[in-house]
Amino acid sequence: MQAILLSIGDELVLGQTVDTNTAWLAQRLIAMGIHCIEHRTVHDDQDAVARAITQTAKHCDLLIITGGLGPTDDDLTRQALAQAMDVELVEDPKSIAAIEAIFKKLGRAMPEQNRSQAMHPAGSAMIPNSCGTAPGLRAQLGQATIYVTPGVPREMEAMVKASVEPELRQCACESGHTARTILTAKLNTFGSGESDIAQRLGDLMSRERNPLVGTTVSAGQVSVRVRAEYESASEAADAIAQTIAEVESKLGALAFGRDETAIQDAVIALLVKEKKTIATAESCTGGLIASMLTDVPGSSAAVVGGWVTYANAMKTDQVDVPPQLIQQHGAVSGQVVQAMAAGAIERSGADFAISTSGVAGPGGGTPDKPVGTVWLGLAWRQGGAIVTDAWLARLTGNRAAIRDRAGKCALQLLRLHLMGQPLDLVRWVSRG
Amino acid sequence: MQAILLSIGDELVLGQTVDTNTAWLAQRLIAMGIHCIEHRTVHDDQDAVARAITQTAKHCDLLIITGGLGPTDDDLTRQALAQAMDVELVEDPKSIAAIEAIFKKLGRAMPEQNRSQAMHPAGSAMIPNSCGTAPGLRAQLGQATIYVTPGVPREMEAMVKASVEPELRQCACESGHTARTILTAKLNTFGSGESDIAQRLGDLMSRERNPLVGTTVSAGQVSVRVRAEYESASEAADAIAQTIAEVESKLGALAFGRDETAIQDAVIALLVKEKKTIATAESCTGGLIASMLTDVPGSSAAVVGGWVTYANAMKTDQVDVPPQLIQQHGAVSGQVVQAMAAGAIERSGADFAISTSGVAGPGGGTPDKPVGTVWLGLAWRQGGAIVTDAWLARLTGNRAAIRDRAGKCALQLLRLHLMGQPLDLVRWVSRG
Numbered sequence: 001m002q003a004i005l006l007s008i009g010d011e012l013v014l015g016q017t018v019d020t021n022t023a024w025l026a027q028r029l030i031a032m033g034i035h036c037i038e039h040r041t042v043h044d045d046q047d048a049v050a051r052a053i054t055q056t057a058k059h060c061d062l063l064i065i066t067g068g069l070g071p072t073d074d075d076l077t078r079q080a081l082a083q084a085m086d087v088e089l090v091e092d093p094k095s096i097a098a099i100e101a102i103f104k105k106l107g108r109a110m111p112e113q114n115r116s117q118a119m120h121p122a123g124s125a126m127i128p129n130s131c132g133t134a135p136g137l138r139a140q141l142g143q144a145t146i147y148v149t150p151g152v153p154r155e156m157e158a159m160v161k162a163s164v165e166p167e168l169r170q171c172a173c174e175s176g177h178t179a180r181t182i183l184t185a186k187l188n189t190f191g192s193g194e195s196d197i198a199q200r201l202g203d204l205m206s207r208e209r210n211p212l213v214g215t216t217v218s219a220g221q222v223s224v225r226v227r228a229e230y231e232s233a234s235e236a237a238d239a240i241a242q243t244i245a246e247v248e249s250k251l252g253a254l255a256f257g258r259d260e261t262a263i264q265d266a267v268i269a270l271l272v273k274e275k276k277t278i279a280t281a282e283s284c285t286g287g288l289i290a291s292m293l294t295d296v297p298g299s300s301a302a303v304v305g306g307w308v309t310y311a312n313a314m315k316t317d318q319v320d321v322p323p324q325l326i327q328q329h330g331a332v333s334g335q336v337v338q339a340m341a342a343g344a345i346e347r348s349g350a351d352f353a354i355s356t357s358g359v360a361g362p363g364g365g366t367p368d369k370p371v372g373t374v375w376l377g378l379a380w381r382q383g384g385a386i387v388t389d390a391w392l393a394r395l396t397g398n399r400a401a402i403r404d405r406a407g408k409c410a411l412q413l414l415r416l417h418l419m420g421q422p423l424d425l426v427r428w429v430s431r432g
Numbered sequence: 433m434q435a436i437l438l439s440i441g442d443e444l445v446l447g448q449t450v451d452t453n454t455a456w457l458a459q460r461l462i463a464m465g466i467h468c469i470e471h472r473t474v475h476d477d478q479d480a481v482a483r484a485i486t487q488t489a490k491h492c493d494l495l496i497i498t499g500g501l502g503p504t505d506d507d508l509t510r511q512a513l514a515q516a517m518d519v520e521l522v523e524d525p526k527s528i529a530a531i532e533a534i535f536k537k538l539g540r541a542m543p544e545q546n547r548s549q550a551m552h553p554a555g556s557a558m559i560p561n562s563c564g565t566a567p568g569l570r571a572q573l574g575q576a577t578i579y580v581t582p583g584v585p586r587e588m589e590a591m592v593k594a595s596v597e598p599e600l601r602q603c604a605c606e607s608g609h610t611a612r613t614i615l616t617a618k619l620n621t622f623g624s625g626e627s628d629i630a631q632r633l634g635d636l637m638s639r640e641r642n643p644l645v646g647t648t649v650s651a652g653q654v655s656v657r658v659r660a661e662y663e664s665a666s667e668a669a670d671a672i673a674q675t676i677a678e679v680e681s682k683l684g685a686l687a688f689g690r691d692e693t694a695i696q697d698a699v700i701a702l703l704v705k706e707k708k709t710i711a712t713a714e715s716c717t718g719g720l721i722a723s724m725l726t727d728v729p730g731s732s733a734a735v736v737g738g739w740v741t742y743a744n745a746m747k748t749d750q751v752d753v754p755p756q757l758i759q760q761h762g763a764v765s766g767q768v769v770q771a772m773a774a775g776a777i778e779r780s781g782a783d784f785a786i787s788t789s790g791v792a793g794p795g796g797g798t799p800d801k802p803v804g805t806v807w808l809g810l811a812w813r814q815g816g817a818i819v820t821d822a823w824l825a826r827l828t829g830n831r832a833a834i835r836d837r838a839g840k841c842a843l844q845l846l847r848l849h850l851m852g853q854p855l856d857l858v859r860w861v862s863r864g
Contacts, residue, residue, distance in 0.1 A: 013468045015458030018450070022473075026447030036445045037480060041454075041471040048469060048491075055487060059480075184448065195543040195565075198504040205505050207476075214476065214506040216443050217584060225443060280719070280740065286726025287712070287719030290740040294718025297794050297831055305746035307739060308712065308722040314737035314780065318750070348746065362729050394538070397563060399729055401586065430539065 001034045001180075004060040006052055007041040008068035008077050009151060014043075021066050021156055028160065032168060033180045034062060035229070044068065049080035057084070057144035064164070067151025069134035071113040077148055078137070082121035085141055089119045095126050095135050102133050127163045131155045136163065145171075180229055183236040187224045187247055189254040190263050190412045191426035197222045200250045204243070211243045220405045221263070224251070253421040256412070263411045264292040270418045271302035271352075278414070279348035280306030281319050281340040283331065284358040284374055289407045304350045309340060319343030332357050332369050334390035334432055337377030342388050345379040352418075353379040354410045358393075360402045372396055374406040376429065378413060391423070392432035433466045433604070436492040438484055439473040440500035440509050441583060446475075453498050453588055460592060462614050464600060466494060476500065481512035489516070489576035496596070499583030501566035503545040509580055510569070514553035517573055521551045524558050524567075531565045559595045563587045568595065577603075615668040619656045619679055621686040622695050622844045623858035629654045632682045636675070643675045652837045653695070656683070685853040688844070695843045696724040702850045703734035703784075710846070711780035712738030713751050713772040715763065716790035716806055721839045736782045741772060751775030764789050764801050766822035766864055769809030774820050777811040784850075785811040786842045790825075792834045804828055806838040808861065810845060823855070824864035 005025055011017040019041060026036045037060065042052045049068065056063055068077030082089045095118035103110040117134050120126055127136030127147070132155045137148040147164050149156045189197060194217050198205055201224065204213045211228035226243050230236040248255055256266040271278055280290045290306040293299055307319050312331055315321040320343040321336055329335045340355035358374025365371035372395040379388045393409050395402045409426055416423045423429075437457055443449040451473060458468045469492065474484045481500065488495050500509030514521050527550035535542040549566045552558055559568035559579070564587040569580040579596050581588045621629060626649050630637060633656065636645045643660035658675050662668040680687055688698040703710055712722045722738040725731055739751050744763055747753040752775040753768055761767045772787035790806025797803035804827040811820045825841050827834045841861055848855045855861075 013458060013471055014462060015455035015468070018452070018455050020450070023447035023450050026445060030446060036447070037475045037477070038484075039445055039471075039473040043467075043469045045469070051491075052470075059483075184446065186448070195503040195545045198545055199543055207505055212442075214442060215502070215504055216441070216449070217502075218449075225448070227442070227446070282719075285723070286731075286735070287714075287722030287738065287740065288726075290719025291717070291723045291835075294720075294740070294742060295832060295835065299718075300742055303718070303740075303742050305740040305742040305750070306719065307750075308719065308726070308735075308737040310726060310732055310735050310737040311780075318737070318739075318779065347750065348743075397586065400727060403723075403727065427540070428538075 001061045002059075003029050003034050003036050003062040003064065004038045004040065004056040005036060006056060006063060006065045007039070007151065008044065008049055008065065009041070010044045010074070012041045012067075021151065021153055024153070024157065025064060025066075025160065028165070030182050030184070032165065033182055034168070035182050044074040044076060046076045046080045046083065049076060050083040053081060053084035053141070053146070057141040057146065060144055062168070063144050063146045065146065065148040066156050069117065069136070069148065069150050071111070071117055071133070078116070078119055078121065081124070081137065081139060081146070081148060085121050085123065085139060087122040090122045092118050092120055092126050092135075098128065098135070099133050127159060129155055129159060130162060131158050138167070180231060181233045181236045182227065182229045183233075183240050184228075185226045185240050185244055186259050187226070187244060187251070187255050188257050188261060189222045189224065189251055190220065190256060190408050191254055191428065192222065193427070194222050196427065197224065197251065197254075201247065202250070204246060204250065211239050213243060213247065220401075220408055224255075252425070253416055253419055254425055256415060262292075263408050263415070264296050267411050267415050267418075268293060268296040268299050268302050270415060272298070274418065276351040276418075277302055277304050279304045279344045279350035279353045281344035281353060281355040282306065282308050283310060283315070283340070283356055284360045285356045285403050285407050285410075286310060288403050289354060289356065289410055292407055292411070304348045306348075307344060315340060319347060330369070332359060332373060332375055334375050334377075334392065337375040338379070338388035338390050341377035341379035342386050345381070345386055351381055352414060354414050355379075356406055356410060358402070358406060360399045360406075362399060372402050374402065374409075375432070376406065376410045376413060378417060380417070390432070391429040393429045395428065433493045435461050435466050435468045435494040435496065436470045436472065436488040437468060438488060438495060438497045439471070439583070440476065440481055440497065441473070442476045442506070444473045444499075453583065453585055456585070456589065457496060457498075457592065459616070460597065463616060464597065464604075465613055466600070476506045476508060478508045478512045478515065481508060482515040485513060485516035485573070485578070489573040489578065492576055494600070495576050495578045497578065497580040498588050501549065501568070501580065501582045503543070503549050503565070507548075510548075510551055510553065513556070513569065513571060513578070513580060517553050517555065517571060519554040522554050524550045524552055527558050527567045530560065530567070534565055559591060561587055561591060562594060563590050570599070613663070613665045613668045614659065614661045615665070615672050616660075617658045617672050617676055618691050619658070619676060619683070619687050620689050620693060621654045621656070621683055622652065622688060622840050623686055623860065624654065625859070626654050628859065629656065629683065629686075633679065634682075636678060636682070643671050645675060645679065652833075652840060656687075684857070685848055685851060686857055688847060694724075695840050695847070697728050699843050699847050699850075700725060700728040700731050700734050702847060704730070706850065708783040708850075709734055709736050711736045711776040711782035711785045713776035713785060713787040714738065714740050715742060715747070715772070715788055716792045717788045717835050717839050717842075718742060720835050721786060721788065721842055724839055724843070736780045738780075739776060747772060751779060762801070764791060764805060764807055766807050766809075766824065769807040770811070770820035770822050773809035773811035774818050777813070777818055783813055784846060786846055787811075788838055788842060790834070790838060792831045794831060804834050806834065807864070808838065808842045808845060810849060812849070822864070823861040825861045827860065
């Protein structure tokens, strides 16, 4: 069963209101095995809405329309649906009574304008609204079943749960048609580009495959999305598990977690599991790494704390970077980040320390060290000694992107180190 | 001029990713006097995308398509556009060279898969991408001008600003077509709720007014939005300026800046203007405040650095909080945040220091100090001495929200202090 979602409203097409209804509806439908193939948002214009209904009804089994059921002149969904169905609007006496009852409860007479909310296209059915005055509608156009709900999220959600979902389930039962189950899963990676990930996945990304495997990028993180569509929930679950295992085996340690897991979640989980602690010494990332780590609930078990050594005096006085190291190599250097990490581990008593120093821009770049040049340091304990190492990342993007990628690179390097994996899996860093 | 926006991607129709591109685009277009009449989102299916292009191009002058330009097999927008235009895909040698140059800069060979990104429908033009490998496209289909941009917000926004908007302006000039001018402006506040702001604004919020004044809330920040629609640009600009001045006079120091100004931008600007410096000592915010401050370009002129004193030993050893203070009052107390701020200012030599200690949750709450209890400290120099003060914020929401609001409260308190304004304008803090 394929669904299309249609939202009505000037405020939505003008970008003044972000439409949260469609994502909510799409997820509810997927959970019932119905998948959305299109969302459409149309302004408050009767012809445009009618045209959208006519076009979309041809390409789906289920069309859910939200919005445009209010009592004011710019609410035109009823009229547009009647136009698309080529029928007249008729008044529903039961709905008039229900709307009057709502106003009576509020101690007021029903405004004449609200009478329009009891109108519906001939041949359609009205759906009660438990939270407002606008009844919903159910109609048929060609092979498509159409539901119309109010656009107010609270009213829409209540109506979908109370009336639309039970009817869809009932309908699936009566037709002897057991809804197909769609399950989705996501595997997150960091440190390599989308095309490299795709190359590693190879045939797994064929568009004919079920489960279907795709990739998306967000803030440098490449996520592999898996979608399985099967008759039974157990088949779908098995298929998802098997495909995820195949993806994991192709990606190795680049993949750090499923679904909403962030790189810092993976790092904190590893540290807690190993009963190890971490400190940070940040220059160009300016507290971002510490903030990412402490954003994880329970991170206090692993995070001791850290330093933001933005000024050079903070580097020398607070984490004991020798001043001559800065003079000789510059603050943005492998030598300085190693000294920062060593100072942080020594002063904090932590088991590991990560450090950063770079040029986040927009100013401060030089031919030698252009904007995007970031040194990343790592320190750890070995026997009684402190060992340090450093990597150079050359990053692109604006200041926020460079800081974000630098932070994630440092966390992925630490994670790979903790796992005993090769750190050069992170393709954005080199030995300098 | 009427526009339609078309987004491509399974993750969007399935509700796994919320589409923020369309609202951004719709607002940019409105600012240029171009109205959006429809948004459409289609899954990764070549026929469906081609059909959407064919249908929408018939009903608009401008069609902007985002997404599906990546190098992988599920990126099908180029093919779909060629199908809708009934032409072949051809390779663009200049784009191949540009993509190869990006990979060369990264010290790697171009993966063969990225070659697909240099393909474009015959008769279309390529638009350079300043932030990624996928060039955009410009084509004509009937009366509609079509632009295709990557779906990654950063790449899309850069391409629209650098290439699409200048072309659209040029085009409007050449046609001698003057549209009605719509100008918008935004004034940002922090420290008080939306209903309080609305009460202060009073009649300015009447729906019949032009410019229209409204409020929106995002991450605790209440923004006042002003929208003026006039025949001439100068009328609109004058009207906006006058309304903004009225809003500012009603809100006083609660308002910290216009449009995209964040609270940290306002704080850094003030510090730089006064040639003053700041240090941070953070417990529950864990580096977030330092990260917010150093996210501002040029912040190194004002930010010396800071400490993340997550463990109590970091508080005592690194910013000199007397251990007995923690024993007596607990780490989450006015006494401890004052000692943290004093230690930070003393050790760093900064002119000001801000500090935080609180219960961000989800665990760690007690009847006395429930989740959301956050103490905020401030230290400054007076004569030769260091003076400190502390406020108690009681915040709601999840861990991320509590940390975010605590950081913004601390920055607004510092800003009001710097301006000599009463700090109790921040209604979410008390003397404890």
